Amino acid sequence: MHRLDKADVFVWDDAYEKELETFKDMGDVGDIWFGEESMSRVLRWMERAEIPENAAILDIGTGNGAFLVELAKHGYRNLAGIDYSPASVELARNVLRAEDLTDVTLKEMDFLNHQGQLKDFDVCIDKGTFDAISLNPHNTEEGKKLYVQALKDALKDKGFFAITSCNWTKEQLQHRFTEGFEFVQELPTPSFQFGGVRGNTVSALIFKREH
Secondary structure, eight states: OOOOOHHHHHHHHHHHHHHHHHHHHHOOOOOOTTOHHHHHHHHHHHHHTTOOTTOEEEEETOTTSHHHHHHHHTTOOEEEEEESOHHHHHHHHHHHHHTTOOSOEEEEOOGGGOTTSSOOEEEEEEESHHHHHHTOSSSHHHHHHHHHHHHHHHEEEEEEEEEEESSSOHHHHHHHTOTTEEEEEEOOOOEEEETTEEEESSEEEEEEEOO
């Protein structure tokens, strides 16, 4: 059974414990992966796609819980966040409590081994977690396959998956999420041009679960 490397958990725990101390001292939630625009980008898509406010939404690898706060501010009320780092979950719980958001579900959990505990979500959001799993030097290919299967199990039929990645191109993500998913659209992201070739610094894609 593939599990996330304990050394990686310790590294993230150490980082989130420091952010928790900073939050308690100064009220600073810490870093937002890919910046605030990455959250706004997905939120704009959700509004255009008319995702209902009671949709079941899962934040995969919630970190400091900042995205859950933004989702709640936009009216979404059936929210859940998971992270395999205990310190992350504690930080997110403190951040949500400070915003008086006590009805958001938070769980310390390894997404690759949720064993059916996550299911029937309308929307799953990933902002860097697949990247982290993909770059794990141990059982990388197995980890990616387990991720795809875990995602299939977590989403309802016709449910949406929004992924932001700085490690994989649009084409690579489409190839990875082929079986059981339909590609819906690419969200606009910052681009650059070098040697006459245009590229993007991050990829942000939407997929739909298809049984």
